[in-house]
Amino acid sequence: MTAVEPRFDAVVHAPPRLQICGLLAVVDTMEFAAVRDAVQVSDSVLSKHVKQLEEAGYVQVRKATIASRQRTSLALTKAGRAAFDAHVAELRKIAGL
Amino acid sequence: MTAVEPRFDAVVHAPPRLQICGLLAVVDTMEFAAVRDAVQVSDSVLSKHVKQLEEAGYVQVRKATIASRQRTSLALTKAGRAAFDAHVAELRKIAGL
DNA sequence: GCCACTCTTTCCGGCATGGAAAGCAACAGG
DNA sequence: CCTGTTGCTTTCCATGCCGGAAAGAGTGGC
Numbered sequence: 001m002t003a004v005e006p007r008f009d010a011v012v013h014a015p016p017r018l019q020i021c022g023l024l025a026v027v028d029t030m031e032f033a034a035v036r037d038a039v040q041v042s043d044s045v046l047s048k049h050v051k052q053l054e055e056a057g058y059v060q061v062r063k064a065t066i067a068s069r070q071r072t073s074l075a076l077t078k079a080g081r082a083a084f085d086a087h088v089a090e091l092r093k094i095a096g097l
Numbered sequence: 098m099t100a101v102e103p104r105f106d107a108v109v110h111a112p113p114r115l116q117i118c119g120l121l122a123v124v125d126t127m128e129f130a131a132v133r134d135a136v137q138v139s140d141s142v143l144s145k146h147v148k149q150l151e152e153a154g155y156v157q158v159r160k161a162t163i164a165s166r167q168r169t170s171l172a173l174t175k176a177g178r179a180a181f182d183a184h185v186a187e188l189r190k191i192a193g194l
Numbered sequence: 195g196c197c198a199c200t201c202t203t204t205c206c207g208g209c210a211t212g213g214a215a216a217g218c219a220a221c222a223g224g
Numbered sequence: 225c226c227t228g229t230t231g232c233t234t235t236c237c238a239t240g241c242c243g244g245a246a247a248g249a250g251t252g253g254c
Binding site for chain 4: 111113138139141142145162165166167
């Protein structure tokens with residue numbers, strides 16, 4: 001079992017972003033509004049956190065106009081998944097699991 | 098399996114404090130210097146974090162003068178263990194484990 | 195009295211965070 | 225067209241946490 005290298009990641013660790021990553025790790029892709037509701041933050045706050053994740057290269061933001069509605073969907077990038085997995089591994093180590 | 102109620106705890110979540118709690122959860126009691134070295138922070142920083150944990154009622158600080166040396170040992174309180182366990186449960190939930 | 199050891203506390207500057215509100219782009223309606 | 229709405233984004237701002245450096249304080253040894 002190729003153990004993931006534990007690595008603490010401050011970008012991932014912040015509560016809202018940890019949740020965002022956790023969601024995206026499971027569903028692969030999720031819409032902005034759905035994430036906002038799941039994480040329970042305001043539009044502006046989510047937007048800012050997503051931006052940080054995007055700038056870190058952890059999430060991909062896709063904007064589409066579907067059925068004349070603007071739809072922004074989020075997904076973890078490969079780097080994002082790696083960072084999340086590594087961070088979770090680190091948490092496991094810390095928590096002694 | 099008596100599931101622990103997942104509950105996010107900001108006091109526990111901060112990186113240095115998560116480590117401190119993680120250590121104390123395993124060893125039950127540990128000396129100030131040992132924790133400081135394990136967590137790799139300065140005396141002042143550890144002291145401040147310990148204070149926060151203490152004020153939250155999560156760690157007990159015992160000071161003893163043993164062999165004419167001041168010795169401060171730290172231990173999780175019951176509340177501290179509960180909070181840590183609950184927080185870890187929350188992390189598991191978030192991480193999808 | 196003076197020094198050493200072991201934390202504590204204070205004093206900083208800096209960065210992250212969230213709420214509120216203004217901005218903006220795309221599109222529907224009148 | 226002009227206006228309103230939807231769906232984010234950005235700015236502004238006030239607060240709080242954080243860690244490093246340095247001064248403090250308590251206890252005991254010399």
